[in-house]
Amino acid sequence: MISKIKLQNWKSHTETELDFKPGINVLVGPMGSGKSSVLQAICFALFGSVPEVKRRDVKVSELVKRNSGTQASIELKLDAADKVFQIQRIINSKGTEATVRDADGVMLAGTNSTQVTAFLKNILKLDEDTFLRTVYAKQNEIDLFLQLNPQERKTRLDELMGVHKFEAARRSCVSLANKIASRKDEKENLLKNFEVDKLKTQIDSLQNEISLISEEKDAISNKIASAQREKLDAESELKELKVKFAAFTRIEERQKFYIAQINEIKLRLKEPIRPQAEIIVQLDGLKSKLASFETTRFELNKALDSLNKSLMISGRESSVAESKLSDAKIQLEKISAYKLELEQLTQRFGAEDAKSELEMVESEIKEQEKDISSAESETRFLKKHLEELKSAKNACPICSRALEEGTKEKLVAERESSISVLAGKIESAAIRRKELAARKDKLDDFIEQRDELLSELKKEPDWVKQHSTYQAIFESTKGKIESSTQEIEKSKSELESAERALRDLRKEDSELREQLHLAELKEQLQQFESQLTEVQAKLSTRPDNNVLETADSNFRKKFEQFMALNERQKSLDYVLDEKHKHLSELIKKQNQSEQLLLDMAQLQKKVEFLQQFRSALLVAQELLRKELITAVNEVMSSLWSKLYPYEKWTSIHLEASDIDYTLQLRTSEGIWVNVAGFASGGERMLAALVLRLAFAKVLAPEFNILILDEPTHNLDDAAISSFMMALQEHLPEFLEQLFIVTHEEKLAEVGNNIIRLN
Secondary structure (H helix, E strand, O other): OEEEEEEEEEOOEEEEEEEOOOEEEEEEOOOOOOHHHHHHHHHHHHHOOOHHHHOOOOOHHHHEOOOOOOOEEEEEEEEEOOEEEEEEEEEEOOEEEEEEEOOOOOEEEEEOHHHHHHHHHHHHOOOHHHHHHHHEEOOOOOOHHHHOOHHHHHHHHHHHHOOHHHHHHHHHHHHHHHHHHHHHHHHHHHHHOOOHHHHHHHHHHHHHHHHHHHHHHHHHHHHHHHHHHHHHHHHHHHHHHHHHHHHHHHHHHHHHHHHHHHHHHHHHOOOOOOOHHHHHHHHHHHHHHHHHHHHHHHHHHHHHHHHHHHHHHHHHHHHHHHHHHHHHHHHHHHHHHHHHHHHHHHHHHOOOOHHHHHHHHHHHHHHHHHHHHHHHHHHHHHHHHHHHHHHOOOEOOOOOOEOOHHHHHHHHHHHHHHHHHHHHHHHHHHHHHHHHHHHHHHHHHHHHHHHHHHHHHOOHHHHHHHHHHHHHHHHHHHHHHHHHHHHHHHHHHHHHHHHHHHHHHHHHHHHHHHHHHHHHHHHHHHHHHHHHHHHHHHHOOOOOHHHHHHHHHHHHHHHHHHHHHHHHHHHHHHHHHHHHHHHHHHHHHHHHHHHHHHHHHHHHHHHHHHHHHHHHHHHHHHHHHHHHHHHHHHHHHHHHHHHOOOOOEEEEEEEEOOOOEEEEEEEOOOOEEEHHHHOOHHHHHHHHHHHHHHHHHHHOOOOOEEEEEOOOOOOOHHHHHHHHHHHHHOHHHOOOEEEEEEOOOHHHHHOOEEEEOO
């Protein structure tokens, strides 16, 4: 049962909240009052869509009330499966959101709209399509199934009962069977390209060739092993001989080196050689003298660097002092010029107390401006009065007294005279103000220049002090520079003497070291002569070169034999590899042909299965259709006996054929006739209503709700009365809740809960 709905910015509803009750809920109101949109809101709350959106007649965004923003919401309270569910759906600029909560506000599904729809479908055991075709009868669509042509009616009812899925499955079976048969034919055609018998002969021939090549390869492998051993032995012998000959070559090189060294030493030892010990003693004594002079030279260089740094610092200080002294002199000269300029300015301007005079001038300018302003104001007043006098006829414009002609002329003359006098005053005052302004400008310039000069003159003591300070610094640094220069010259002279002595000692040291080297060479000569004798003795045992050439020739022969066998083995490996590849391809083709045969057999089984399955689907479809139609007819028969109050038609049923479903009524004589051709408007409406109720009971047994939108739209008064009687007296026995939308006030009388919308 639906107990409440709340709409915000939904279509024509800004803020609407409606309470529903068990039984018949009637929504009454004129066209455009938003009755049908309430039913659309129920549909949207339950399934997240409305038929108009599904048909793409409108967009979801167009369900939001115009000029109300970009968001609409629906809240629906639903009692189902002995529980209370609070459903909310929101439409905004991002799309749609939805939630389902229990009575305590705990969220059961959301916020994805699709998840909420799936949750409700599971709870209600009802999908949107069944809801729209059985529960929700839109305006002019209660007898929709009677309005359709036979083919469309059969299609719609098959879809409603779900039996259309069997037809689709049968078509899929046929299509799939044809596809599989086509695949089987393709594989059969492909198999013809495989010459199976020829393939087997080729495989046997290749396997025999591979066996023969393998035997030859094994024989060559044994020969290669023997040839490799012989090659290694020859190579080892050759290496040993090469090592021996290389050793004798190195000995010959050493012999040449010793002879060259001996000859060179003999050339250098022509002069007499002093004893080595005597030279070493003399070198040791010279070494201490060199160290002493090196220390002296270092100390002199260090002292000279210190004097140069001191001289540089003094020079820098002197330069800075001289620059600052020059700046102070320039500033003092400027101050003298400023004094002279101030004296000349004061004499030229002739103002001792310029500020007092400036204040007097400014005060007088203000007085002149006040006089001018007062005179101008009085002039404006007199001119206005004069114009009024001139335009007045016999009465004074101020006091309204009568004026004689002479009096008027006298007053006019007086006013004109006063205006002329005031004009003279204004002109005189303006001239005086101009003179005062010029005097004020001169005083301003004088005061500004004088203040600037006085500001500069205040700096004189500082510049005098700075001049005195830097004069003293300059004199001091000058003396330091002269003293440092003299010391530097003295240090340079001492350093030159030390350098000369050091050069003499180094020359003597070099000569002694040369003598020491010659003494050492004499000892080396004896060693080289002894080593040369040993080398010449070894060279006498050198073997003949023919031995090495014979060993080299033997190695080359063994190496060529080994390489020839190795190349043959590689050739056989390549041939064997190619044969194996070819064999592998042939075996692969053989396997493919065998697989094709297996695939064809499996595909044939699938085709046979699909043919059997298609027949089974046809049987199942017919059984299900009969069961559903039987159930619907049973419910319709029960409903008709209670809803139809007359004896003209005793029963109702739905007749199914291969091409149509026909709704029929049974006469009192037991004859079945079509509703479409024989029933009145009210009977037709009641029959259509019974059909909807029966399908709803069979297909959605847990959803005891029916929604009718303008059910009496095309009925006359008699049919409406009959329909109302059925609703009021019998329909509540079969339904928990009925919603009726109507503009008929008469139909509102049947309602348990009447809701009026304006």
